[in-house]
Amino acid sequence: MDSCYTSSLMPLSEGLARLTDAITAVTEIETVPLQAADGRIISAPIICPVNVPPADNSAMDGYALRAVDAPEAATQLQLIGRSMAGVPYHGTVNQGECVRIMTGAVIPQGATAVVMQEQVVTNDESITFKRPVQIAQNIRRAGEDLKQGQLLFEQGHRLRPADLGLLASIGIGEVALYRKPRVALISNGDELIEPGRSLKAGQIYESNRYALAALVRRLPIIVEEFGIIPDQPEALREAMTKAGRFDAVISSGGVSVGDADYIKIILDELGEIDFWKLAIKPGKPFAFGSLGNAHYFGLPGNPVSAMVTCHQLAIPALRRLTGEHYVAPTPLVATTTGLLRKRPGRLDFQRGRYQNGPDGKLLVSATGAQGSGVMSSFCEANCYIVLEQERGSVEQGEQVEILPFDALMV
Ligand SMILES: Nc1nc2c(c(=O)[nH]1)N[C@H]1C(S)=C(S)[C@@H](COP(=O)(O)OP(=O)(O)OC[C@H]3O[C@@H](n4cnc5c(N)ncnc54)[C@H](O)[C@@H]3O)O[C@H]1N2
Numbered sequence: 284m285d286s287c288y289t290s291s292l293m294p295l296s297e298g299l300a301r302l303t304d305a306i307t308a309v310t311e312i313e314t315v316p317l318q319a320a321d322g323r324i325i326s327a328p329i330i331c332p333v334n335v336p337p338a339d340n341s342a343m344d345g346y347a348l349r350a351v352d353a354p355e356a357a358t359q360l361q362l363i364g365r366s367m368a369g370v371p372y373h374g375t376v377n378q379g380e381c382v383r384i385m386t387g388a389v390i391p392q393g394a395t396a397v398v399m400q401e402q403v404v405t406n407d408e409s410i411t412f413k414r415p416v417q418i419a420q421n422i423r424r425a426g427e428d429l430k431q432g433q434l435l436f437e438q439g440h441r442l443r444p445a446d447l448g449l450l451a452s453i454g455i456g457e458v459a460l461y462r463k464p465r466v467a468l469i470s471n472g473d474e475l476i477e478p479g480r481s482l483k484a485g486q487i488y489e490s491n492r493y494a495l496a497a498l499v500r501r502l503p504i505i506v507e508e509f510g511i512i513p514d515q516p517e518a519l520r521e522a523m524t525k526a527g528r529f530d531a532v533i534s535s536g537g538v539s540v541g542d543a544d545y546i547k548i549i550l551d552e553l554g555e556i557d558f559w560k561l562a563i564k565p566g567k568p569f570a571f572g573s574l575g576n577a578h579y580f581g582l583p584g585n586p587v588s589a590m591v592t593c594h595q596l597a598i599p600a601l602r603r604l605t606g607e608h609y610v611a612p613t614p615l616v617a618t619t620t621g622l623l624r625k626r627p628g629r630l631d632f633q634r635g636r637y638q639n640g641p642d643g644k645l646l647v648s649a650t651g652a653q654g655s656g657v658m659s660s661f662c663e664a665n666c667y668i669v670l671e672q673e674r675g676s677v678e679q680g681e682q683v684e685i686l687p688f689d690a691l692m693v
């Protein structure tokens with residue numbers, strides 16, 4: 284029986300723990316302009332060098348005044364000048380006076396409030412404030428957003444677009460980052476042929492490399508595609524020896540027990556296998572080890588198995604390799620809209636679609652056939668449905684954990 288056979292398989296949690304132990308981040312650092320830093324990992328904490336905003340400034344287009352001068356409605360003050368964003372007013376606002384001010388312009392000395400222009404009546408140099416004025420209204424204080432000396436980003440932070448805007452806003456134009464690790468990508472199988480050619484009997488199109496390369500390139504990683512390597516030990520030895528000079532190798536295919544499954548055998552010969560086979564579905568024959576300089580991720584050849592093991596095992600490890608302080612995404616909980624078939628023995632990553640239900644709670648259903656070669660149901664999906672190792676089928680209306688693809692950078 285499947286469940287008996289798989290009872291000796293290593294649980295995913297143990298495999299992940301071993302991966303985590305084995306991976307140390309790259310250490311080399313390079314300085315890069317902000318424009319090229321999106322998605323990259325910072326190699327040292329970033330401390331704020333200035334206050335943001337640098338000076339008290341106006342949140343509205345209107346008039347700056349001393350709040351004490353307009354405690355009641357219908358107060359009239361005299362207009363004495365203007366403060367524009369980039370061209371401040373250099374005088375002082377004294378009793379009975381006000382200054383025209385624009386959003387973002389520096390608050391002139393003496394002024395303690397800004398009134399938006401919709402709340403005044405203007406008559407030449409005389410401004411009537413329709414309502415009583417509160418001290419500090421519409422003033423953005425210096426340092427209100429960020430204070431000089433404050434920690435902005437920890438080492439290992441992955442830079443996102445808003446982070447780049449923030450760094451630019453404090454005058455930082457380049458950042459120290461970990462170098463991008465280099466990953467070799469190998470596809471193995473005599474049956475594989477590149478898309479665009481015509482198929483002969485027994486051939487299929489190579490597809491794993493296209494999906495895996497795109498997935499890994501979402502990380503700050505340089506992917507070198509080795510192409511299709513046939514099921515010949517010599518050809519594989521040569522490719523794997525070369526790949527062992529990279530920081531990591533990802534191969535797909537040839538890790539099971541068939542007569543032409545050489546990857547695991549050659550990894551054993553040229554490098555070291557840390558573990559092989561996990562209690563997951565799909566992806567059971569996943570192999571992890573080392574080869575020369577490289578961490579080795581041997582993904583199974585079935586296209587869905589390759590994607591699932593890349594997501595669940597290779598990507599978390601590679602994110603650590605990039606120097607990222609990686610925290611696994613938190614699963615959400617959803618209610619199933621139909622039966623999910625499962626046998627006990629392996630943690631199952633079914634492909635599903637989740638959506639909001641009528642009561643605001645999440646609903647999820649599987650996206651059709653769940654075979655490990657069925658990529659169409661992967662493409663219809665927007666999440667994994669994660670079913671615990673020892674459970675059986677899930678009835679309609681039960682709660683399950685889901686991992687939205689967005690959170691996995693799919
Ligand atoms: N006797 C047993 N047989 C199998 C077992 C087992 O435990 N005992 N495990 C099965 C499981 S589970 C998986 S998963 C597969 C994995 O096998 P391999 O990693 O050796 O992969 P291959 O045999 O090379 O290929 C499997 C399948 O995927 C297709 N493939 C391979 N590479 C690509 C590619 N780059 N693009 C598209 N498709 C690819 C290949 O043609 C095969 O159809 O083993 C089971 N067998």
Ligand code: MOO
Pocket residue numbers: 563564565566567568583585588655
């Ligand atoms: O574990 Mo395999 O990935 O089911 O096809």
